[in-house]
Amino acid sequence: MALVGSVARRYAKALLEIGVAHKNAEAMGQELDRLVELFQSSIELADTLRNPVFPLSRRRAVLDEVIKRLAFSPQSMVRNFTLLLLDRGRIASLPDIAREYRGLLDESLGRVRVQVTSATPLDGAVESRLQQALAHQTGKTVILEKSVDPALVGGIVSQIGDVVYDGSVRTQLDNLKQQLLAE
Amino acid sequence: MRVTTLHKMMRGAGRWWGLGLLLGTLTLGSAAAWAQEGGEHGERAAAGEAGEHGGHGGEHGEGACTAESSDEECLEYWEHHINWWDTDYKKGPEQLREHRHMPPPFGMALINFCIFAFIMYRLAGQPLMESVRTRHLKIKKDLDEAAELRQAAAAKLKEYESRLAAVDAEVNGLINQLRAEAEAEKTQLIAQAEVEAERIRRDAESQIATEMLRIRRELRREVVEAAMATARKVLAENTTPEDQRRLAEQYLRELAGMGSEARS
Numbered sequence: 001m002a003l004v005g006s007v008a009r010r011y012a013k014a015l016l017e018i019g020v021a022h023k024n025a026e027a028m029g030q031e032l033d034r035l036v037e038l039f040q041s042s043i044e045l046a047d048t049l050r051n052p053v054f055p056l057s058r059r060r061a062v063l064d065e066v067i068k069r070l071a072f073s074p075q076s077m078v079r080n081f082t083l084l085l086l087d088r089g090r091i092a093s094l095p096d097i098a099r100e101y102r103g104l105l106d107e108s109l110g111r112v113r114v115q116v117t118s119a120t121p122l123d124g125a126v127e128s129r130l131q132q133a134l135a136h137q138t139g140k141t142v143i144l145e146k147s148v149d150p151a152l153v154g155g156i157v158s159q160i161g162d163v164v165y166d167g168s169v170r171t172q173l174d175n176l177k178q179q180l181l182a183e
Numbered sequence: 184m185r186v187t188t189l190h191k192m193m194r195g196a197g198r199w200w201g202l203g204l205l206l207g208t209l210t211l212g213s214a215a216a217w218a219q220e221g222g223e224h225g226e227r228a229a230a231g232e233a234g235e236h237g238g239h240g241g242e243h244g245e246g247a248c249t250a251e252s253s254d255e256e257c258l259e260y261w262e263h264h265i266n267w268w269d270t271d272y273k274k275g276p277e278q279l280r281e282h283r284h285m286p287p288p289f290g291m292a293l294i295n296f297c298i299f300a301f302i303m304y305r306l307a308g309q310p311l312m313e314s315v316r317t318r319h320l321k322i323k324k325d326l327d328e329a330a331e332l333r334q335a336a337a338a339k340l341k342e343y344e345s346r347l348a349a350v351d352a353e354v355n356g357l358i359n360q361l362r363a364e365a366e367a368e369k370t371q372l373i374a375q376a377e378v379e380a381e382r383i384r385r386d387a388e389s390q391i392a393t394e395m396l397r398i399r400r401e402l403r404r405e406v407v408e409a410a411m412a413t414a415r416k417v418l419a420e421n422t423t424p425e426d427q428r429r430l431a432e433q434y435l436r437e438l439a440g441m442g443s444e445a446r447s
C-alpha cells in the first residue's frame with residue numbers, strides 16, 4: 001500500500017539530508033528516478049517485490065541484483081534506502097518518495113519544474129525565451145519538462161504546480177464555444 | 184288476588200278435611216237411607232207393610248225375603264235393600280233362610296272406610312298437603328313469571344310498534360341525506376376534475392415550453408459543436424510553422440505582461 005504524502009515526504013526528507021551531507025543529492029535523485037522508471041516499466045518486478053508470498057531474503061536478493069545492474073555509484077545510499085523500504089514493506093511507495101525527493105531537492109536548490117506542452121516541438125530560441133520568462137515569473141531556476149500534444153492545435157501550455165498558463169488554440173476554441181452556448 | 188285466596192283456602196282445607204270427609208260419609212249414608220226409604224215406600228205402595236224383621240230393611244208382603252221366599256225373591260229383595268248391621272250374610276248351615284243373598288253390612292263398610300280415611304289423613308295428609316302447597320306455589324310462581332313475561336312481551340311489542348312507526352320517517356330521512364351527500368360529492372368531484380384538468384393543461388404547457396427550450400439549446404449546442412469541430416479541423420490543417428511561431432511569440436508576450444502586472 002502506498003504511503004500517505006506526509007510519510008513519503010518524511011522518507012524523502014531523510015534521504016535528501018543524507019544526500020546533502022554526502023554532496024550527491026542530485027545523483028541520488030537521478031538514481032531514484034531511474035529506479036522508479038524501471039519499476040513503472042516492469043510490472044512483474046514491482047509485483048514480485050511487493051508480494052509477501054516470496055521470502056524477504058529472495059526479494060532482497062532480486063532488488064540487490066537489479067540495483068547492481070543499474071550500476072549506481074559505489075557511494076550511493078539509494079541501494080541501502082530501497083533495501084530498507086523493502087524490509088519495512090514500503091517498497092510500493094518508492095514512486096511517491098521519489099517525487100517528494102525531487103520536489104524537496106528542487107526547493108533546496110531554488111529550482112522549479114514546469115510542464116510545458118505545445119502543439120509542435122518548440123525550437124531552441126522559443127524554449128530559451130520561455131525558460132527565461134518563466135524564471136522571471138517565478139524567481140527561480142526553471143527546469144522545463146516538455147511534451148507535445150497536437151490536440152492543442154497551436155500555442156503553448158505551461159504548468160507550475162497548480163498554476164496553469166494556457167495559451168493553446170484548443171482552450172481559446174473551448175472558451176468561444178462556452179460563450180456561444182451561454183448566449 | 185285470586186291465587187292468594189286459593190292459597191289461603193288450601194291452608195284452611197287441612198283443618199276441614201276430616202270434617203268434610205265425615206260430612207261426605209253422612210251424606211252417603213243419608214243417600215243410602217233415602218234410597219232404602221224410597222224403596223220401602225215403593226214396596227209399601229206395591230205390597231203393603233208386612234211387618235218388621237231383624238236389623239235390616241223392611242221385609243213386607245211381596246218382594247220380602249222370608250224363610251218361605253224363593254231364592255229369586257230374596258235376590259230381588261236385596262237388590263233394592265241395604266243391610267246396615269246384620270252380619271249373617273255368609274252362606275252356611277247357620278245362616279237363616281230369610282238371610283239368603285244378603286249383602287255384607289253397609290254400616291260396617293262405612294265405618295271401615297272412615298277408619299281408613301282417618302288413618303290416611305293421619306299418615307299421608309301432611310305430605311299430601313305439603314305437595315299440594317308446593318305445587319300451588321310453583322303454579323303461582325309460574326303464573327307470576329308468565330305475567331311478567333307477558334308484560335315484557337307487551338312492552339317489547341309496544342316498542343317495536345313505535346319503532347316501526349318511526350322507520351318510515353327514518354328511511355325518508357336517510358334517503359334525503361344520501362341524496363344530499365351524493366349531490367355534494369358530485370359537485371366536489373366535478374370541482375376536483377376541473378382543477379385537475381387545469382393542472383394537466385398547465386403541466387402540458389410547461390412541458391411543451393421546457394421541451395422547446397431543451398430542443399433549442401440542444402440545437403444550438405449541436406450547431407456550436409459542429410462549428411467548433413470544423414474550426415478545429417480547419418485550424419489544425421492550415422496552421423503553419425509560422426503560425427505556431429506567432430502563437431508562441433504571443434504566448435511569451437502575454438507571459439511577460441503577466442510578470443509585469445505581477446511586479447507592478
